[in-house]
Amino acid sequence: MATAIINIGTLVTNDPSLGQGPLGIIENAAVVIDGDRIAWVGNTSKAPPTDNRTDAEGRAAVPGFVDSHSHLVFAGDRTAEFNARMSGRTADSYAKKGAGGIRTTVAATRAASDDELDATVARYVAEALRQGTTTIEIKSGYGLTVEDEARSLRIAARHTDEVTYLGAHVVPPDYADDPAAYVDLVTGPMLDACAPHARWIDVFCERGAFDGDQARAVLTAGAARGLIPRIHANQLGPGPGVQLAAALGAASADHCTYLTPQDVDALAGSGTVATLLPGVEFSTRSPYPDARRLLDAGVTVALSTDCNPGSSFTSSVPFCIAVAVRDMGMTPDEALHSATAGGAEALRRTDLGRISEGARADLVLLDAPSHVHLAYRPGVPLVSAVWRAGERAV
Ligand code: NIG
Ligand code: FE
Numbered sequence: 282m283a284t285a286i287i288n289i290g291t292l293v294t295n296d297p298s299l300g301q302g303p304l305g306i307i308e309n310a311a312v313v314i315d316g317d318r319i320a321w322v323g324n325t326s327k328a329p330p331t332d333n334r335t336d337a338e339g340r341a342a343v344p345g346f347v348d349s350h351s352h353l354v355f356a357g358d359r360t361a362e363f364n365a366r367m368s369g370r371t372a373d374s375y376a377k378k379g380a381g382g383i384r385t386t387v388a389a390t391r392a393a394s395d396d397e398l399d400a401t402v403a404r405y406v407a408e409a410l411r412q413g414t415t416t417i418e419i420k421s422g423y424g425l426t427v428e429d430e431a432r433s434l435r436i437a438a439r440h441t442d443e444v445t446y447l448g449a450h451v452v453p454p455d456y457a458d459d460p461a462a463y464v465d466l467v468t469g470p471m472l473d474a475c476a477p478h479a480r481w482i483d484v485f486c487e488r489g490a491f492d493g494d495q496a497r498a499v500l501t502a503g504a505a506r507g508l509i510p511r512i513h514a515n516q517l518g519p520g521p522g523v524q525l526a527a528a529l530g531a532a533s534a535d536h537c538t539y540l541t542p543q544d545v546d547a548l549a550g551s552g553t554v555a556t557l558l559p560g561v562e563f564s565t566r567s568p569y570p571d572a573r574r575l576l577d578a579g580v581t582v583a584l585s586t587d588c589n590p591g592s593s594f595t596s597s598v599p600f601c602i603a604v605a606v607r608d609m610g611m612t613p614d615e616a617l618h619s620a621t622a623g624g625a626e627a628l629r630r631t632d633l634g635r636i637s638e639g640a641r642a643d644l645v646l647l648d649a650p651s652h653v654h655l656a657y658r659p660g661v662p663l664v665s666a667v668w669r670a671g672e673r674a675v
Pocket of ligand 1: 352382383386485513516561587589590591592593
């Protein structure tokens with residue numbers, strides 16, 4: 282049964298062949314949804330007849346946000362760590378405490394029941410949906426035993442198709458004396474148990490986590506099992522991660538906060554998306570990545586939340602858009618594109634991140650006349666309705 286959404290004041294299609302500019306903007310637009318797909322897009326005056334009609338009354342519409350980076354399978358919280366950091370004690374900076382903080386969440390996650398973890402994931406997926414996120418990638422990484430990583434992935438897979446095995450998040454305390462043995466576990470028995478439940482493999486390549494050689498071993502082992510690489514790279518300082526991602530043809534290099542000119546060139550010459558996560562710099566009071574430099578070099582940029590209890594406890598893509606525009610040199614158009622089409626590219630999903638025929642029917646109506654208001658009105662809950670796979674979800 283087809284439904285038309287009519288009288289959309291400003292529609293971002295992300296298909297330049299359909300409208301004005303790189304965002305393919307159509308004014309006074311209509312969108313026809315048939316089943317879980319977009320069936321037609323154009324001017325309201327030309328909309329074909331349908332069984333149902335929803336009048337957008339001039340509101341703007343954008344593609345559903347594609348949040349390509351989150352860590353929602355966790356237990357406990359890190360309020361005290363955040364409070365100490367924001368209370369200005371430099372010894373509490375995230376760079377100094379990062380791996381230690383992750384281990385706190387690992388202990389809480391191991392102690393939690395499946396039902397508790399499932400309820401947490403459901404809660405934050407629903408919270409994200411209310412803010413316009415229609416696709417969310419979810420990583421493991423707070424289990425760090427064969428069984429705790431496998432169950433994290435099984436639970437994540439109940440909530441999304443985009444599941445990432447991050448057994449190589451940090452070396453857990455039980456392997457502190459023998460990190461090489463932990464890498465053997467991650468690339469051996471843990472990979473055997475986890476590969477059936479995941480699409481992606483990830484590694485935290487950073488001082489205090491895994492070095493370039495270890496990261497390469499993890500990603501190539503995963504790729505040999507059919508998982509597609511992505512990486513946490515260059516978050517806390519310069520390092521080999523970004524160039525490794527480009528060399529391995531990873532789908533995405535995430536964080537990209539500390540980049541050399543060679544890193545930018547490597548990304549520009551590759552198909553690897555740079556996924557920027559401004560919630561992290563906000564919540565750790567750190568310098569933001571330079572999106573302008575990446576965009577000017579021709580790199581595809583995605584914008585995501587990194588929602589996790591340690592470095593970025595936000596599920597709000599609109600918040601990330603506002604920060605990226607204010608502090609990372611992105612225009613409002615670029616930020617919107619990165620949070621939709623950019624995220625889709627980071628997940629290698631050609632059916633997402635656009636409102637054009639054949640795409641999955643993921644659409645967000647904003648209580649605003651244009652998408653620019655996402656940055657112009659920071660912190661304001663502008664999402665007024667969400668369709669996900671053709672169903673009215675909010
Ligand atoms: O993407 N950098 C590594 N992992 C997460 C943080 C995890 C945590 O602090 O619990 C991130 O920022
Ligand atoms: Fe992350």
